[in-house]
Every structure is written in structure tokens, then in C-alpha cells.
Amino acid sequence: MSDSDNYLKKKKLFSRLLTIYGRNTVYEALCMPGVKAERLHFASSNKKAKVLDDIEHLAREQGADVLYHDKGALSRISKNAKQDQGVALDIRTEGLAEFDANTLEAGGEYIALDRITNPQNLGMIIRSVCASPIKALILPRKGCAKLDALVIKASAGSLFRCPILRCDSLTQALSQAQQEGARIAGLDLKATTSFSAIDDQHTRIFVLGNESEGIGKEVQALCDERLRIDMARGVESLNVAVTASLIALRKQLT
Incomplete structure (x- = not known):
């Protein structure tokens, strides 16, 4: 195997x-079913x-270095010297990758x-996406909850299987996706277009x-369409995780 092949293999693993x-x-993470420990620091x-x-015992049982x-x-590994308490763990995931607008699936x-x-x-959203036809969850590194033990637990371990595309800037990622032909749909309680009326062509x-x-305002400015979810009996809004479930599973429930 060439040096270039080795580099690409390592890059894919680290991503x-x-x-x-x-x-x-x-x-707590090491005690959860489905965790695949790679390295303990x-x-x-x-x-x-x-x-x-x-x-250490739990990590070695999983074959971790x-x-x-x-x-x-260690602080460079954890990126949080004040809270790492002298320990960090690298966990293998199947679906974690970097966002690339060029790889978005046409019609997905x-x-x-x-x-x-x-x-x-966040954990419940990850679980819904993992269980659905949604191609991937696009998740910025900053501004959202961290992918930690609480999220792992709330996702019931589906974090390790769910396709998740990480990006540094959501606004930049969405703008790049638009340039590749994707439509950006913002969920908005005040929208005039019903979620049920959208087409499946884009x-x-x-x-x-x-x-x-x-x-946020910057993301709102990028939206090609704003959608509402019709609700009965005077209910004004839904929890964001419930909303994500309705979106993710809509094709399976119709």
C-alpha cells in the first residue's frame, strides 16, 4: 500500500x-451497548x-489502545483542558463524515x-434520522449540543450508526448545497406553505x-421555502425532536 493510500485510509478513520x-x-459511554472504543487517552x-x-478495564475489553x-x-486531544479531568476517549462511528455539498444525493x-x-x-433527533429514509443529519460543530454521553444515551446508541455530516458553519454548508441545486426548507410556525404540500423532486x-x-436570521435568509406542520385542536407548536421525527418518517408513514 502506497503512502498516499495509507494517508487516505487514516484520514477516513479519523473522520x-x-x-x-x-x-x-x-x-458511562464505555458501559453503553454498541460503543466501539478506538483509543483511550x-x-x-x-x-x-x-x-x-x-x-481502563472497560476500554481494554473492547480492544482499545x-x-x-x-x-x-491531552488538552489538544480533548480540546477542553478545564473539563477533561485527565481522560478522553476516541469512539468509532459508522456514519460520521465531513459535509461535502458535491456528495449530496440528487432528490435526497x-x-x-x-x-x-x-x-x-439532539439524541432523539439522531435516533429518528437513523431510523428513517433521511440521507443524513447536517450538524455544525459550534452552536449545537456536543456529541457526548448524554446524546449517546438519548439516541439509544444510534449515534454510532446514524449518517451525520459535520460542518464548521451551517450557513456556509447550506449556501454550498444551494449552489449544487438543493432547496433549503425552514420549518416556521408562521409559514403559509404546508409541509404536506411539498414535492419530492428536489x-x-x-x-x-x-x-x-x-x-437564526442568517439561515432564514438562505431559505428557499418556509414550511409549517398543520396541527389540530389549537396546538401551536411541537417539540423540535418530535418535529424532526415527523419530517424524517413522513414517507414511511404515508
């Missing part, structure tokens, strides 16, 4: 690794503690999240906004 940190977070300055012994670093190196449907901050909501990205504020 599918999810790094979590913190003693309780790592321990310890600070070499850690004092002996039972929880660290338990973490156990590595020791100075505090500076996607869900994008704008500032979803509740880990329970590549479409449904955008769900913050639990209390909705879709």
Missing part, C-alpha cells in the same frame, strides 16, 4: 472518530483512582440543525431551529 472527555462521561499526571481503573500524555497533549432529503442545544433533543434540506428562538 469517523468521535472524541469525548471527562471521567464520568467516558465511563490518559494524562500521565493522573492520581490513582478507581474510576480510572474501571475506565491505552495511551498516556502530558497535560498539554436531509435534516440540518441550527443551534439545537438540548442533548436530549434535493431538499429541512432546517430545524433553536428550541426557543427558532431558525
Whole structure:
């Protein structure tokens, strides 16, 4: 295998690794069914503690490499020196990848999240997307809840299988998708177009906004269409995770 092939293989592996940190977070994740630990990172300055012994035992049971670093190196891995508590864990995921507008499937449907901050909501959305015909969840690295043990638990482990496309900027990702012919559909309680009236001919990205504020102004400005979900008996709105489930599973329920 050439150096170029080795590089591409490693790049693909690293793009599918999810790094979590913190003693309780790592321990709880290792106890969950479906977790595939790749590498466990310890600070070499850690004092002996039972929880660290338990973490190491669980990681080695899964065949993970156990590595020791100075505090500076560990903080570069965890990207959170104040909260990593001297431990970080790389977890293998099947569907995690970088967003690339050129790879969006023609006629496919996607869900994008704008500032979803509740880990329970994010986990439930991931579970719905994983169970549905939706091609992938588009998830920005900043502004949304972190992919941590709370999200893993709320997703019932589906985080490790769900196709998730990470991006640094949701606005930039949506703009690139538009240039490739995708339609951006924002969910809006005040919209005049019903969600049930859309066609299935276009590549479409449904955008769900913050639990209390909705879709941000920059993302709103990109929307090609705004859609509402018709509701009965005077109900004004739905939880964002419930809304995501209705969108994700609509084709399976009709």
C-alpha cells in the first residue's frame, strides 16, 4: 500500500472518530451497548483512582489502545483542558463524515440543525434520522449540543450508526448545497406553505431551529421555502425532536 493510500485510509478513520472527555462521561459511554472504543487517552499526571481503573478495564475489553500524555497533549486531544479531568476517549462511528455539498444525493432529503442545544433533543433527533429514509443529519460543530454521553444515551446508541455530516458553519454548508441545486426548507410556525404540500423532486434540506428562538436570521435568509406542520385542536407548536421525527418518517408513514 502506497503512502498516499495509507494517508487516505487514516484520514477516513479519523473522520469517523468521535472524541469525548471527562471521567464520568467516558465511563458511562464505555458501559453503553454498541460503543466501539478506538483509543483511550490518559494524562500521565493522573492520581490513582478507581474510576480510572474501571475506565481502563472497560476500554481494554473492547480492544482499545491505552495511551498516556502530558497535560498539554491531552488538552489538544480533548480540546477542553478545564473539563477533561485527565481522560478522553476516541469512539468509532459508522456514519460520521465531513459535509461535502458535491456528495449530496440528487432528490435526497436531509435534516440540518441550527443551534439545537438540548442533548436530549439532539439524541432523539439522531435516533429518528437513523431510523428513517433521511440521507443524513447536517450538524455544525459550534452552536449545537456536543456529541457526548448524554446524546449517546438519548439516541439509544444510534449515534454510532446514524449518517451525520459535520460542518464548521451551517450557513456556509447550506449556501454550498444551494449552489449544487438543493432547496433549503425552514420549518416556521408562521409559514403559509404546508409541509404536506411539498414535492419530492428536489434535493431538499429541512432546517430545524433553536428550541426557543427558532431558525437564526442568517439561515432564514438562505431559505428557499418556509414550511409549517398543520396541527389540530389549537396546538401551536411541537417539540423540535418530535418535529424532526415527523419530517424524517413522513414517507414511511404515508
